[in-house]
Amino acid sequence: xxLAGIMIVVIATFAIGTYGVRVARTTSDFFVASRxxxxxxxxxxxxxxxxxxxxxxxxxxxxxxxxxxxLWLPLAYAAGYLFLLLFVAAPLxxxxxxxxxxxxxxxxxxxxxxxxxxxxxxxxxxxxxLPQMKGAGLTxxxxxxxxxxxxxxxxxxxxxxxxxxxxxxGITFVQAFQYWVKVVAIGVPALIFITFIxxxxxxxxxxxxPPRFANETSVKFDRSVSVEVSEQVRLTGTGVVDGLPLSGxxxxxxxxxxxxxxxxxxxxxxxxxxxxxxxxxxxxxxxxLPYSLSGNxxxxxxxxxxxxxVAQLLGVMGLPHILVRFYTNSDGxxxxxxxxxxxxxxxxxxxxxxxxxxxxxxxxxxxxxxxxADAVVLILPRLIVGGVAGGILAGLVAAGAMAAFxxxxxxxxxxxxxxxxxxxxxxxxRDFRRMAVVAGSIAILFGLQVRDIDxxxxxxxxxxxxxxxxxxxxxxGIWWRGLSxxxxxxxxxxxxxxxxxxxLLTMIGVRPGGWLGAILSQxxxxxxxxGFLVMVLVxxxxxxxxxxxxxxxxxxxxxxxxxxxxxxxxx
Amino acid sequence: xxxxxxxxxxxxxxxxxxxxQDRPAIREMDEQSVAGDVLVQSLIRAQLGLAFxxxxxxxxxxxxxxxxxxxxxxxxxxxxxxxxxxxxLLGPPSxxxxxxxxxxxxxxxxxxxxxxxxxxxxx
Numbered sequence: 001x002x003l004a005g006i007m008i009v010v011i012a013t014f015a016i017g018t019y020g021v022r023v024a025r026t027t028s029d030f031f032v033a034s035r036x037x038x039x040x041x042x043x044x045x046x047x048x049x050x051x052x053x054x055x056x057x058x059x060x061x062x063x064x065x066x067x068x069x070x071l072w073l074p075l076a077y078a079a080g081y082l083f084l085l086l087f088v089a090a091p092l093x094x095x096x097x098x099x100x101x102x103x104x105x106x107x108x109x110x111x112x113x114x115x116x117x118x119x120x121x122x123x124x125x126x127x128x129x130l131p132q133m134k135g136a137g138l139t140x141x142x143x144x145x146x147x148x149x150x151x152x153x154x155x156x157x158x159x160x161x162x163x164x165x166x167x168x169x170g171i172t173f174v175q176a177f178q179y180w181v182k183v184v185a186i187g188v189p190a191l192i193f194i195t196f197i198x199x200x201x202x203x204x205x206x207x208x209x210p211p212r213f214a215n216e217t218s219v220k221f222d223r224s225v226s227v228e229v230s231e232q233v234r235l236t237g238t239g240v241v242d243g244l245p246l247s248g249x250x251x252x253x254x255x256x257x258x259x260x261x262x263x264x265x266x267x268x269x270x271x272x273x274x275x276x277x278x279x280x281x282x283x284x285x286x287x288x289l290p291y292s293l294s295g296n297x298x299x300x301x302x303x304x305x306x307x308x309x310v311a312q313l314l315g316v317m318g319l320p321h322i323l324v325r326f327y328t329n330s331d332g333x334x335x336x337x338x339x340x341x342x343x344x345x346x347x348x349x350x351x352x353x354x355x356x357x358x359x360x361x362x363x364x365x366x367x368x369x370x371x372x373a374d375a376v377v378l379i380l381p382r383l384i385v386g387g388v389a390g391g392i393l394a395g396l397v398a399a400g401a402m403a404a405f406x407x408x409x410x411x412x413x414x415x416x417x418x419x420x421x422x423x424x425x426x427x428x429x430r431d432f433r434r435m436a437v438v439a440g441s442i443a444i445l446f447g448l449q450v451r452d453i454d455x456x457x458x459x460x461x462x463x464x465x466x467x468x469x470x471x472x473x474x475x476x477g478i479w480w481r482g483l484s485x486x487x488x489x490x491x492x493x494x495x496x497x498x499x500x501x502x503x504l505l506t507m508i509g510v511r512p513g514g515w516l517g518a519i520l521s522q523x524x525x526x527x528x529x530x531g532f533l534v535m536v537l538v539x540x541x542x543x544x545x546x547x548x549x550x551x552x553x554x555x556x557x558x559x560x561x562x563x564x565x566x567x568x569x570x571x
Numbered sequence: 572x573x574x575x576x577x578x579x580x581x582x583x584x585x586x587x588x589x590x591x592q593d594r595p596a597i598r599e600m601d602e603q604s605v606a607g608d609v610l611v612q613s614l615i616r617a618q619l620g621l622a623f624x625x626x627x628x629x630x631x632x633x634x635x636x637x638x639x640x641x642x643x644x645x646x647x648x649x650x651x652x653x654x655x656x657x658x659x660l661l662g663p664p665s666x667x668x669x670x671x672x673x674x675x676x677x678x679x680x681x682x683x684x685x686x687x688x689x690x691x692x693x694x
Contacts, residue, residue, distance in 0.1 A: 071662070078666060343670040347669065555611055563691060
């Protein structure tokens with residue numbers, strides 16, 4: 001059933017993509033859909049592109065583990081668009097540049113700034129592709145039991161081929177379609193669960209007790225984990241516990257225990273769930289009520305959470321695959337209307353992950369023991385509903401998850417290969433296709449390496465780099481006449497490269513403790529303000545490199561089209 | 572509140588209309604004269620002020636919500652139909668507030684632009 005759901009989404013994606021490419025006639029059609037897309041369609045497409053594996057799967061997983069403190073996460077994913085509406089949407093559309101590098105060049109008359117912006121488009125795009133690849137690998141593992149790499153390679157190939165043959169016109173229809181697939185796939189099961197299902201232990205979710213297994217539960221470990229046992233528990237099964245092979249029942253005393261890869265353990269009904277060390281809140285009351293961020297191995301969790309929120313609020317403005325969509329609006333006025341629709345559509349989607357997260361804690365506590373809470377949305381339907389109906393819901397959810405990686409990864413791949421083909425090659429459709437294949441292959445290779453990193457941590461990195469590099473460039477470029485070439489370059493490099501370096505260090509496993517570790521693993525709260533600050537200070541010091549004709553550029557950015565002076569920056 | 576007349580224009584059609592380019596204010600802006608600059612700057616300032624005002628509203632609403640939830644432990648664990656108030660408040664009402672702020676901004680930003688067009692047309 002799940003496989004059927006996935007296949008339907010893939011086939012529909014290909015079909016709409018191919019139909020779209022037959023409609024497209026010119027290169028400009030191919031890249032920006034010739035700005036002929038209506039606001040409703042465009043808003044659906046923006047949401048389709050935006051709601052990624054981290055939102056579809058990861059948000060529910062985080063809420064399941066940490067509880068109410070994580071309810072801010074979906075809110076911030078939506079609120080980022082409010083900031084985009086306030087500071088970027090209409091002026092950017094009026095300026096008429098296709099991409100962020102175009103904006104950098106057009107606003108600053110500087111090829112150097114264009115190149116720097118392009119480097120960050122590539123960095124953000126690739127960081128953001130990683131969680132999509134991980135989501136794909138995880139989903140296929142949960143559904144078919146296939147190894148992680150199969151999902152990454154299969155989904156990565158589907159996306160790459162579709163982007164290479166479809167281009168943007170096809171993608172606009174595909175993305176709009178996929179938004180609705182995702183809303184239905186997360187909303188319908190959630191509504192069914194809360195309407196018809198009553199769990200006997202429901203009340204325990206707000207009481208000061210640990211999560212417990214409602215039934216005798218067999219848990220399979222496909223990697224080795226350290227778990228924290230809070231109450232003595234008797235295990236049976238096969239495998240390795242604390243380095244010793246299991247032979248017959250064993251009693252685990254409270255404390256830390258390691259469970260070997262490949263173990264299959266059975267825990268009795270009513271047992272307190274041993275949680276993966278330091279990754280979840282162990283007390284349901286603390287989980288349900290605000291700021292249950294303790295019980296968590298990240299240093300300074302409040303900073304980490306706050307920094308992620310900063311990244312989300314500011315990062316949306318700098319996401320290259322989202323920005324390119326704003327050029328498909330017909331004018332600045334429509335760009336605002338589209339963004340407002342986006343806020344509504346995102347609100348509709350993001351109210352649902354909390355339902356899955358909360359029910360996951362009741363029905364699927366074993367995920368807290370194996371450390372794969374990101375899979376909660378996928379496995380709930382069969383656990384809660386069961387039978388044929390459960391199978392159909394599971395198929396629906398799998399289709400939604402597939403839509404999530406397909407759409408976000410396609411958008412990213414277009415942004416990345418667009419930047420590569422226009423800046424390194426001649427910018428023809430052929431180059432675009434070639435670059436799509438290159439960029440897609442690299443994403444698959446790196447996607448294989450990030451299996452053990454939380455989806456939302458991965459996404460937080462992409463948002464953090466965007467918030468620290470392209471966001472200051474866009475906001476200051478749009479609103480401040482005093483921005484100089486050197487200022488813009490220095491700001492992007494300071495904020496963006498510090499954010500990138502922190503992310504890379506964390507990725508290769510440099511994770512010091514204390515404040516340094518907290519900042520390295522979630523740098524945006526420091527690097528985004530730094531990007532703005534450096535941009536302003538250096539601009540002030542280098543007024544000689546303020547580009548000429550700033551007034552004309554401000555006219556292009558801000559004057560309503562009705563006045564009749566708005567021109568494309570290339571004119 | 573007095574009803575506003577909605578003026579529906581297609582940008583291209585307007586651009587093609589020759590008479591508008593003759594408006595002195597539009598010529599000033601096109602030529603980036605000092606007077607034209609002042610005019611453009613007034614629009615930018617109005618829009619930026621509006622953006623900061625809405626951002627401040629956002630910060631105030633969610634700052635108060637976050638602080639009151641944190642300080643009272645989610646209003647002392649109060650529940651409605653068995654669901655903690657925290658989970659309800661951070662759900663649909665918060666998304667509605669965000670969309671509402673967006674709506675407020677869009678209405679006001681469009682008004683600023685219409686006022687600007689009116690000023691220019693009268694010149």
